[in-house]
Amino acid sequence: MTITETHKPAAAGAAKKPSVFVDGASGTTGLGIQERLRGQSEITVKAIAEDKRKDAGAKRALMEEVDLVILCLPDDAAKETVALIDSMGASGPKVLDASTAYRVAPDWAYGFAELAPDQADKIKAAKKVSNPGCYPTGAIALLRPVVDAGLVPADTPIAVNAVSGYSGGGKSMIASFEDSTAPAFELYGLGFEHKHVPEMQLYSKLTRRPIFIPSVGNYRQGMLVSVPLQLDALPGKPSGADLQAALAKRYAGSSYVSVMPLQNEAAKSGRIEPEALNETNKLELYVFASDKHHQAVMVARLDNLGKGASGAAVQNMRLMLGLPEK
Template sequence: MASRIFIDGDAGTTGLEIRERLASRADIEIVAIPAEKRKDVEAKRALLATVDVAILCLPDDAAKETVALCDALGPKAPRILDASTAHRVAPGWVYGFPELCAGQAVAIAKAPRVANVGCYATGAIALLRPLVDAGLIAPDQALAINAVSGYSGGGRQMIEAYEKGAAPAFELYALGLDHKHLPEITAYARLATRPLFVPSVGNFRQGMLVSIPLHLDALPGKPRAADLDAAYRRHYAGAPHVRVMEPPSGGRIDALALNGSDDMELFVVANEARRHTVLVARLDNLGKGASGAAVQNLDLMIGA
């Protein structure tokens, strides 16, 4: 029997992408509230009681309201996959990054509530967690994370500004140095020291690069770049959506190369003579960074 799925907030970028990815699947029935009842709380409560999984593609406060409705349903409550920021470090929620560590995919498959990983956090944690677990980066290491995303990750106003030609070609943002993805990056990369995170947006719809520069001699044991690469290859062995790549021969990495894909690529780029390295994650911010990750988590939850 097909799993009944309700996408709460399917008019936004992430919700639309999820709906498109699920629309042709015979094992899934997407249900919705009639347009005239979209703001009717009782209609939503009644629908939630009939579905297997509710996928929340909402602002944080609205996501919390839907979770409260589910709480009130008791045993009739659906399982929840929340794509907002609201529950990523909340007690009782499983973090929706299957490649995080051994057993994470199984935990997602069994969880009643899963918090989908953030787009920037996907790249940052993918780069940091294996090296922290391997003792190659100390939890209290001072780290700086740089990232650039396509404008589709910035919400309706940013999308409209870029598509009207009213936005700059490139800009740094979140310069209060308190970006909303920092709590999950710090928690799930197992960092004891909060990193500096400087995101930016470019004049392209989708695509993402996350990069972390490191002095090799400042790391525990003064490893070689090859040691970092080997740690990634061990950690992600058999992971269907994460690939460890050879350094680019031309010295350049295109942010748009994985657009339309649900995969992520990791690079260790180094100058051993200088003992410098840059760790790079490349992904589609709407794929592995959002909707693709949500579908990956959903498949684990419904046993697809």
């Protein structure tokens, strides 16, 4: 087995750096994680030789040496690797899974650190963490605080609209946009079975299944997730200010999630674009509201490859390894 390390071993007498193996580093998320790990001087990144990538014995030997494995694999392959890690018992590493295989599994911690006041601690203590989906990150960030605050009842009929750059759609979608055979814009997931809906519902604490309408535009990355609300149809008839206050209270002090004031540049223009947070792990939350019409739209803006994928993975990795926030 050939192992390569992207960081030099610690000098004699120095504290041993935690080690990480990214399994499936050739996809969009895996490549993004690898790029971000190059700036993580506190860890050692180990890799398996390409010709040993599907060798279970070689993979097991490597995983016995590392502290954390980040899985960037299709669901079935992720399940196989998790089963292999489980068979290792106490010698098995911690695992952070970027697939959809375990996002609603009760024995896995959900890797949205800002989900609740104690969520980061749960991630720190967990041996198994599921990295969130990009669309659910935005939807849950908007919905969970207002449901917890009682402003939006859990059984409210909710529609979640979203648009993403094509980089989140896999190799075939990326190729179709980059060779100009894809349309400029399209809705998809219209069979009502999008794989992100279960985690969106569970972690938003919704008892009624939301309608999710994703779309893709002809640009590489960046995402907007929006939730429209008829305020006078909600108990207590909350205002836009009430929604914004609930969001601001939940994310006060957060390093990565910002709740924008009601009066902001986007509100003044009546427009918001999806690419402003590209290459960051940031998430911005907006409330656009009309007191006249008793309507509001809550909007999340993020990089689908950042806070929606690779950025969140590195944030979770640092929590799981006991490293300070960066």
